[in-house]
Amino acid sequence: MELPFRFVSADSHVVEPPDLWTTRIDRSFRERAPRMIRERDVDYFVCEGAAIAKMSIGFTSAALTPAQEISVDERWENIYRGAWDPDARLADLERDGVEAEILYTSLGLRLFSLRDAAFQAACFRAFNDWLAEFCASQPRRFFGAGLVGVAPAQGGVAEMQRIARLGLRSAMISVLPEGPSGYGDPAYEPLWAAAEDLGLPISLHMAGSRVLPSPSRNVLVNFSLGFTSAMYSIAELIFSGVFDRHPRLKVVAVENDAGWAASLMERMDFRYERDRFWAGSANGITSGRRPSQQFREHVYCTFMRDHTAVRNREQIGIANILWSSDFPHQDSSWPDSRRIVAEHLVGVPPEDQRRIARENAIALYGLPLDVE
Numbered sequence: 001m002e003l004p005f006r007f008v009s010a011d012s013h014v015v016e017p018p019d020l021w022t023t024r025i026d027r028s029f030r031e032r033a034p035r036m037i038r039e040r041d042v043d044y045f046v047c048e049g050a051a052i053a054k055m056s057i058g059f060t061s062a063a064l065t066p067a068q069e070i071s072v073d074e075r076w077e078n079i080y081r082g083a084w085d086p087d088a089r090l091a092d093l094e095r096d097g098v099e100a101e102i103l104y105t106s107l108g109l110r111l112f113s114l115r116d117a118a119f120q121a122a123c124f125r126a127f128n129d130w131l132a133e134f135c136a137s138q139p140r141r142f143f144g145a146g147l148v149g150v151a152p153a154q155g156g157v158a159e160m161q162r163i164a165r166l167g168l169r170s171a172m173i174s175v176l177p178e179g180p181s182g183y184g185d186p187a188y189e190p191l192w193a194a195a196e197d198l199g200l201p202i203s204l205h206m207a208g209s210r211v212l213p214s215p216s217r218n219v220l221v222n223f224s225l226g227f228t229s230a231m232y233s234i235a236e237l238i239f240s241g242v243f244d245r246h247p248r249l250k251v252v253a254v255e256n257d258a259g260w261a262a263s264l265m266e267r268m269d270f271r272y273e274r275d276r277f278w279a280g281s282a283n284g285i286t287s288g289r290r291p292s293q294q295f296r297e298h299v300y301c302t303f304m305r306d307h308t309a310v311r312n313r314e315q316i317g318i319a320n321i322l323w324s325s326d327f328p329h330q331d332s333s334w335p336d337s338r339r340i341v342a343e344h345l346v347g348v349p350p351e352d353q354r355r356i357a358r359e360n361a362i363a364l365y366g367l368p369l370d371v372e
Contacts, residue, residue: 011324051113184240241284258301259308
């Protein structure tokens with residue numbers, strides 16, 4: 001079965017050119033700028049002050065072998081051209097049946113752990129400028145998610161306003177902030193107000209976090225449970241009343257898949273019913289809306305391979321599930337997205353197929369694309 005429409009990927013990636021930060025960052029930070037260094041067998045992305053200060057580019061991004069199979073090669077010249085060249089990327093989209101993409105950082109995921117707020121802000125500005133230029137080359141195909149710091153919040157507000165002027169479509173913030181109160185802390189109120197006023201959905205992207213919880217030494221355990229950080233922040237936003245105070249705020253859990261949402265919504269509703277009377281100030285819900293209702297009205301989830309989410313689409317909310325290709329990373333469905341998406345949507349009504357693989361992203365981000 002081949003679906004009779006082109007897809008919109010709600011989470012794809014660019015891979016930043018090695019000189020992006022060394023040529024674009026504010027001059028006062030030029031000597032510290034994130035950069036690529038070449039060693040005997042491996043090219044590394046390095047950044048002073050990041051939690052992972054040195055990482056092979058193959059692990060951080062992805063490359064494609066001459067056989068067009070996704071791998072994690074260790075040299076920059078083996079990074080697939082469509083990952084950083086917008087003209088080359090168009091052919092990759094056509095091959096995959098994808099009309100448009102929401103584009104996220106690759107190397108910049110590591111920059112969310114920086115503790116120097118001024119340095120981080122400069123890194124984010126340089127990336128956002130480059131991404132805006134990338135997207136402007138194909139304004140009906142590429143739509144960017146800008147990087148925004150949350151410490152301090154007022155700096156994040158200024159960058160949100162700037163990326164909106166640049167034409168970017170989402171503000172990506174740290175999945176987890178520092179501090180025990182999380183995103184329910186009043187200090188973050190200016191961020192939510194700005195995102196609401198600007199119409200910028202907030203993105204919580206896997207691995208892009210100021211706090212990097214890795215409770216297990218087994219990398220497969222951490223990769224399998226990486227979505228739990230987004231669950232904490234989303235539950236915090238709901239129970240602290242953020243969505244009651246900001247009724248037009250939208251939040252997207254990106255690259256965290258979506259099947260977990262059904263269970264979380266049920267559990268939050270149960271805890272709200274049983275525990276809110278003694279929870280005291282921990283319950284900030286003032287509207288009386290159940291957590292599951294707030295989730296469906298404010299929260300969205302992208303998925304790559306998640307049959308559980310598709311089977312539970314009614315409980316999660318059909319409008320809340322958005323397919324993504326993750327191109328060009330190692331998890332990507334490229335160049336077989338037509339087949340993989342069709343297999344996921346077997347038995348799903350045609351109108352729901354279109355919403356999940358195309359129309360939900362168009363509606364959420366206000367993309368200038370046809371929904372029919």
